[in-house]
Amino acid sequence: MNLKDVLSPLYVWKRAFEKPYTIRTEKEPRPGADRYRGFHQNDTEKCIGCGSCAEICQNESIDMIPVSETKDGDSGLRPRIDYGRCCWCALCVDICPSSSLTMSNAYTWIEEGLDKDTRETFCFTPGVDEKPWDNDEKGYRRPDGYDLSLLERVEMEELSPAERVTSFIEMVKGFSKEQAKREADRCIECGICTATCPGHMDIPGYIRAIREDDIEKGIEILYKTNPLPGVCGRICTRRCEDVCSLSLRGEAVSIRWLKRYLTDSAEAGKYRDLLHDEVVSSGKKVAIVGTGPGGLSAAYYLLRMGHEVEIFEQNEAAGGMLRYGIPEYRLPYGSLDNDINFIIELGAKLHLNTKVGKDISFDKLYKEFDAIFTSVGLTDSYKIGIEGEELPGVTTGLTVLKAVTMGQDPKLGDHIVVIGGGNVAMDAARTARHLGVDVTVVYRRRLEDMPADSDEIKEAIEENVEFITQGIPLKIEEGANGKLNFIWGKAEMVDNGSGKRPSPVLIEGSREVMEVTKVIAAIGQGANYGWLEGETTKQVKLGKRNIEADRWGKTDDPKIYVGGDMFNKTADAISAIADGHRSARAIDSYLAGEEYPKDRF
Amino acid sequence: MKTIYEDLNKRFTMSGYKQQRDDLAFVTVDKDQLVNAITYLKDYHKFTHLAFVTAVDWLEENEFQITYLLHNYELKVDLGLKVRLDRDNPTMDTIHHLWKQARVYQRELHEMFGIDFPGSPGVNDPMILESWEGPPPMRRDFDTKKYSEETYDHRERQHIEPEDHLRKQLYPED
Incomplete structure (x- = not known):
């Protein structure tokens, strides 16, 4: 043994005073780079x-x-991430439509206890399960100018305001195939729209069909939940687009125009070939009162379920508000007729000019049919409630719209005032503009409070409709040369506390006079149950606003069902269509002796 | 480069010469002549360095391709030699006698693509896939998801589709 052998173990000790190379991640963490892709934040x-x-x-x-x-527009679900599977690629951050999901630059997480379930240690829900990096500024964010989603719409061509007021030609031109496919490419198929649509249309499904250029499949998907796709492709209130996840950072997918593209691309005569399922006749008969979207939808589904269907309509043509309430430049009669004709061709018996309660009694229907579905809408226009309302020059929006539909001259003169801020008011005002009449709209509240579709308001402004907001009608007097003096006052908005919308209050002494040729009231409509008479209607209860019925539209008499504006609160075409579909399924179950349908839409 | 290729072309059956850059070219050689061609390049044209050996799976053509990249230090140029093998019987002559390190590449190709190099030392030993029982994972017909589902345990997903959930909550009866 030499000296070196004795000393060499001691050499190790010289390292004792040097800085150790060991990294103590727990006590002295080394931060990740500024844009490191670490644990998620939400x-x-x-x-x-x-x-x-x-x-x-x-x-x-x-x-x-x-x-x-x-x-x-919010499913209430939140992402939970399994860090045993995550590879930190950040695609989730890049796609996130709301930009809520990001990544911090934290990358270490130490958890005590090997006996724990891996679900507790490896998985957590960012933003819900609190973590130290929740509020870290550093980490990965989607870089500016880089996006997996296409945020801008394919522009829809429209007639210019100057062109469109000269006629009643449809103002929206519709997508070409290339445009539709490009627009369809934008959909990320999250399905928030389907859940929100009252009819639960499979929107991502038919958009996919457009992308794959399979028009027939698209039409088939449309008809599963909506037998008036050509109508909805033009005038739907499109709550789907309001909740489209792309609208959080960009523009919603043009769902309505894509639907229209599908119906415009298919030949109307070929629809029947697309319905593959066989119909087995049940031998039961169902009466439908009213040919609006609710009645037509119920008719279609009842026919498909094998029941015999007869429809009763008081007017000379079917369609209800779709025909008599919506102007031709928004919904051409040809498109409406396509959808209606297809339903009639399937075998529905249509009785025109037949008013239930006048031309045929409700009792008779009740006796002759196995079930009745009623969807007659809200037909009685509300009164303004001011002096002079009975003068001959005062009429309602619906009267004007119906007259124009029937090809009559509504005789509006050269300057009218329209009272109200809903869709009927906009339609009446714009119809008058298309007839070359000067129009002033008077609305009680502010422009942003108007219940009308924002597009309609915008287009009305483009067509030079004059708007007076916070204007309260006071009186109508006879003026010179057969004209009317419309007297109104300015209002101020009074705050009603949080959660309630402010109400307009007349400024004392405010009084303005406008000389007009006609006054058009369009401040909403109520139901008229005059026709609902007879022995057999006793069990049907009338509520404050509408007929009392359960979610399926079933009244206290299991033979009588209601739907449409007279039943639901949203009062739009797609809700009526959904009501018709829902009640048709309930009627089908009732006729089969079951209480309620078991399957969902 | 061109002159080297012309010289090679006189001696060996070659095709598809492609000059990718001034200092990089590729050429496809017959399988039987590959080792001869590499030996000739190493001994006469001073391509003394083997940069790498790699493979491509041409599934649709039922062939594997092996690429050998050689480097010449004097001219500072690279020449890639490509060879096509039958995918059903992927066997290639070894070159470990020219470069010792070739056996590592060959062992890796055997493990990842299932290409055999008879005579290459340790070619059957696993490199990273100890106790691997599936097919060679770099083959394009290897289904990663299927293999992982069959081989490993999974935490069950608790995923709920947002569309269904939203609909059930907002419209319970529909």
Whole structure:
């Protein structure tokens, strides 16, 4: 043994005073780079639970789990990430439509206890399960100017305001095939729209059909939940577009125009070939009162279920408000007729000029048919409630619209005033502009409070309709040369506290006079139940606003069902169509001796 | 480069010469002549360095392609030699006698693509896939998801489709 052998173990000790190379990650963490892709952060207030992150994840590491309350446009689900599967690629951050999902630059997480379930240690819901990096500023964000989603719409060509007021030609030109496919490409198929649509149309499904250029399949999908797609492709209130997840950062997919593209691209005569399922006759008869969207929808589905259908309409043509309430430049009669004719061709017996309660009694229907579906809408225009309303020059929006539909001259003169801010008011005002009449709209509240579709308001302004907001009608007097003096006052908006909309209050002493040729009232409509008479209607209860019925439209008499504006609160075409579909299924179950349908839409 | 190729072309059956850059070219050689061609390039044209050996799976053509990249330090040029093999019987002559390190590449190709190099030392030993029981994972017909589902345990997903959930909550009866 030499000296070196004795000393060499001691050399190790010289290292004792040097800085160790060991990195103590727990006590002295080394931060990740500024844009490092570390653990996720989620702004749960911004997140709408659309599930695009879960969809794009290549490793199925994201589960959508229920966290908060479900509301319009928010599924209430939030992404939970399994870090045993996550590969930190950040596609979830890049696709996130709301930009709520980001990544911090934190990359270490130490958890005590090997006995824990891996679900507790490896998986968590960012933003819900609190973590130290929740509010870190650093980390990965989607870079500016880089986007997986196409945020801008393919522009829809329209007639210019100057062109369109000269006639009643449809103002929206519709998509070409290339435009439609490009627009369809934008959809990320989250399905928030389907859930929100009252009719639950499979929107991502038919948009996919457009992308794949399979028009027939698209039409087939449309008819599963909506037998008036040509109508809805033009005038739908499109709540789907309001909740489209792309609208959070960009423009919603033009769902309505894509639907229109499908119906415009298919030959009307070929629809029947697309319905593959066989219809087995049930031998039951159902009467339908009213040929608006609710009645037509119920008729279609009842026919498809094998029941005999007879429809009763008081006017000389079917369509209800679709025909007599919506102007031709928004919904050409040809498009409406296409949809209606197809339903009639399937075997519905249509009785025109037949008013139930006058030409045929409700009792008779009740006795002759196995079930009755009624959807007659809201037909009685509300009164303005001011002096002079009975003067001959005062009429309603619906009267004007119906006259124009029937090809009559509504005799408006050269300057009219329209009272109201809803869609009927806009339609009446714009119809008058198309007839070359000067129009002033008087509305009680502000422009942003108007219940009319924002597009309609915008287009009315483009067509030089004059708007007087916060104007309260006071009186109508006879003026010179057969004209009317419309007297109104300016209002101020009075705050009603949070959650309530402010109400207009007349400024004392304010009084303006406008000389007009006609006054058109369009401040809403109520129901008229005059026709609902007879022995057999005793069990049907009338509520404050509408007929009392359950969610299926079933009244206290299981033979009588209601739907449409006289039943639902939203009062639009798609809700009526959904009502018709829902009641048709309930009627089908009732006729088969079952209480309620078991399957969902 | 061109002159080297012309010289090669006189001696060996070659096709598809492609000059990718001034200092990089590729050429496809007959399978039987490959080792001869590489030896000739190494001994006479001073391509003394083997940069790498790699493979491509041409599934649709039922062929594998092996690419050998050689480097010449004097001219500072690279020449890639490509060879096509039958995918059903993927066997290639070894070149480990020319460059010792070739056996590592060959062992890797055997593991990842299932290409055999008879005589190459340790070619059957696993490199990273210890106790691997599936097909060679770099083959394009290898289904990663299927293999992982069959081989490993999974935490069950708790995923709920947003569309269904939203609809059930907003319209329970529909």
